Amino acid sequence: MxxxxxxxxxxxxxxxxxxxxxxxxxxxxxxxxxxxxxxxxxxxxxxxxxxxxxxxxxxxxxxxxxxxxxxxxxxxxxxxGLGRTFQISSLAMEYTVLQNAVLGALGQDGSVMRFFRPVMKNKALVDRAMSALVRVGLDGQAAKRTADLSHGQRRLLEVAVALTLEPKVFLMDEPMAGLGASGS
Ligand SMILES: Nc1ncnc2c1ncn2[C@@H]1O[C@H](COP(=O)(O)OP(=O)(O)OP(=O)(O)O)[C@@H](O)[C@H]1O
Ligand SMILES: [Mg+2]
Incomplete structure (x- = not known):
């Protein structure tokens, strides 16, 4: 069984x-x-x-x-390996899309923020973050400020952030909240 x-x-x-x-x-x-x-x-x-x-x-x-x-x-x-997204966004709005994904790849530990610059030079982490962005179709927006994304794109970024840890189980709280038929 x-x-x-x-x-x-x-x-x-x-x-x-x-x-x-x-x-x-x-x-x-x-x-x-x-x-x-x-x-x-x-x-x-x-x-x-x-x-x-x-x-x-x-x-x-x-x-x-x-x-x-x-x-x-x-x-x-x-x-x-228990990944999740939140009903209310947990993204850092002033950071770029890629930076948010890298934060996810780090394990969402806020204490690493002050080491952020060196972290962005960590190729393995950045690669993992980029491939999560590719999976949700946001790789073209990597350099954009998260605040400038549409609501739907932010929901996708939250999925990417959770995927960076390669979860075995993925929990999504209200994945469609706020998404209209146009997905914007
Ligand atoms: N931290 C808390 N303290 C007190 N009551 C709470 C707390 N969290 C949730 N509740 C209450 O528990 C119940 C369940 O809330 P919950 O947020 O789990 O519902 P939900 O099914 O997710 O609702 P929604 O569809 O609005 O997101 C509600 O009555 C809510 O007010
Ligand atoms: Mg709820």
Whole structure:
């Protein structure tokens, strides 16, 4: 039998009296795509945060790639191969598209910002960032300031940033939010 990549068992999260997630169990096999749907406030973002490590569950476990990652925080889970994008953008707007992707390739650790110039000379990192941009079709915009991208292009850049870490599982919170039919 194929081993699950991600296994959620009985996850719960309450905010005071409000139960945001209630005993959620789910198994994700390699190659599978799951969509989580529900109205505003249903608990979708809460569950994604519980899986990615940004929010500690009240109970339940998250196993990823055969390992119990429940005690781990976001950075450790991201490094283990759990990638995510955010419902609200986490891009550095004054940086270029390529610089944002390089930051992603570094593991999104804010403390590296002051070493930014030398980092841009790190060919392996820049190459990894560029190939993520190619994958989402943003390589032509690499030198552009992120603030000057269209909304749709920013969503694509967020995907590229997450892809730089070559995640095994990729979580997207509202990937289509704010995108009209024209994709702009
Ligand atoms: N940090 C928090 N503190 C208190 N309540 C919270 C917190 N985060 C979420 N909630 C509440 O938990 C419920 C679930 O919120 P969540 O953001 O997970 O929903 P969602 O399904 O992602 O909604 P949307 O479609 O609007 O993004 C909501 O009632 C929300 O107000
Ligand atoms: Mg949400």
């Amino acid at each position: 194929t081993k699950p990549l991600l296994k959620l068992s009985n996850l719960n999260k309450s905010f005071g009296a409000l139960k945001a997630t209630d005993d959620v169990s789910l198994t994700l096999l390699p190659g599978e795509i799951h969509a989580l749907i529900g109205p505003n406030g249903a608990g979708k973002s809460t569950l994604i945060k519980q899986i990615a490590g940004g929010l500690r569950s009240n109970s339940g476990t998250v196993e990823f790639d055969g390992r119990d990652v429940t005690p781990l925080g976001t950075v450790a889970r991201a490094r283990a």
